[in-house]
Amino acid sequence: MKDVRILHGELAPGAALDHFAAAHPAAGGIVGFVGKVRPDGEVEELELKHYAPLTLKGMEDLAEATLARWPLDGLLLHHRTGRMSPGEPIVLVAAAARHRRDAFEAADFAMDHLKSDAWFWKREKRADGWHWIEPRPEDHADLARWK
Amino acid sequence: MSVKLVFLGKLADLAGASEKDVAGPLDWRGLLDALPGPLGEAARGEKVKLALNGTVLADKTRLAANDGDEVALLPPVSGG
Numbered sequence: 643m644k645d646v647r648i649l650h651g652e653l654a655p656g657a658a659l660d661h662f663a664a665a666h667p668a669a670g671g672i673v674g675f676v677g678k679v680r681p682d683g684e685v686e687e688l689e690l691k692h693y694a695p696l697t698l699k700g701m702e703d704l705a706e707a708t709l710a711r712w713p714l715d716g717l718l719l720h721h722r723t724g725r726m727s728p729g730e731p732i733v734l735v736a737a738a739a740r741h742r743r744d745a746f747e748a749a750d751f752a753m754d755h756l757k758s759d760a761w762f763w764k765r766e767k768r769a770d771g772w773h774w775i776e777p778r779p780e781d782h783a784d785l786a787r788w789k
Numbered sequence: 790m791s792v793k794l795v796f797l798g799k800l801a802d803l804a805g806a807s808e809k810d811v812a813g814p815l816d817w818r819g820l821l822d823a824l825p826g827p828l829g830e831a832a833r834g835e836k837v838k839l840a841l842n843g844t845v846l847a848d849k850t851r852l853a854a855n856d857g858d859e860v861a862l863l864p865p866v867s868g869g
Contacts, residue, residue, distance in 0.1 A: 695843030756869040763798030764867035774799045
């Protein structure tokens with residue numbers, strides 16, 4: 643039903659989605675979202691830190707809240723931690739449902755909450771060194787849509 | 790045995806380490822005494838939360854940790 647993971651190595655979205663689709667053969671549709679380290683020219687490297695007792699528990703609670711809100715066959719939340727380069731996938735969210743609207747909305751909901759509400763601390767390496775990142779105001783606005 | 794402090798995000802930079810062991814039992818006053826300079830100031834800040842053994846405290850000033858416990862200092866999250 644739910645597949646929630648914190649990955650310490652690479653994220654391979656294609657393989658994970660294939661596996662997820664095979665696990666939910668009765669679904670009428672599957673929505674997958676892949677978030678990447680945005681290549682914006684200035685960022686050389688990104689590092690995500692997490693605190694396992696809170697981060698995984700928080701992601702599991704988010705999965706439960708998503709499953710309670712939409713009729714889904716399955717939900718996948720995979721998030722990387724550690725150091726990564728621009729262009730690399732950092733997060734994969736997938737929702738399998740009988741009908742596409744539920745899958746789209748559930749994936750959108752889960753992603754908005756992961757983006758601003760999950761227990762991750764992020765820093766970027768630029769030419770002048772490492773900088774800790776706080777959520778953007780847009781991220782909180784995205785979250786408010788679901789209240 | 791001791792109380793393990795875990796520093797997340799920029800607090801690890803201020804601490805110069807991601808963990809530190811201090812003698813238990815440990816209350817809020819004892820925690821601040823164990824955190825010198827800017828780290829103690831940051832811990833006092835409104836946005837920094839404390840978790841005891843993986844549970845976020847509603848009121849960090851009521852911290853009561855014993856030997857073997859883990860206290861995490863949590864600055865505002867960046868999100869994923």
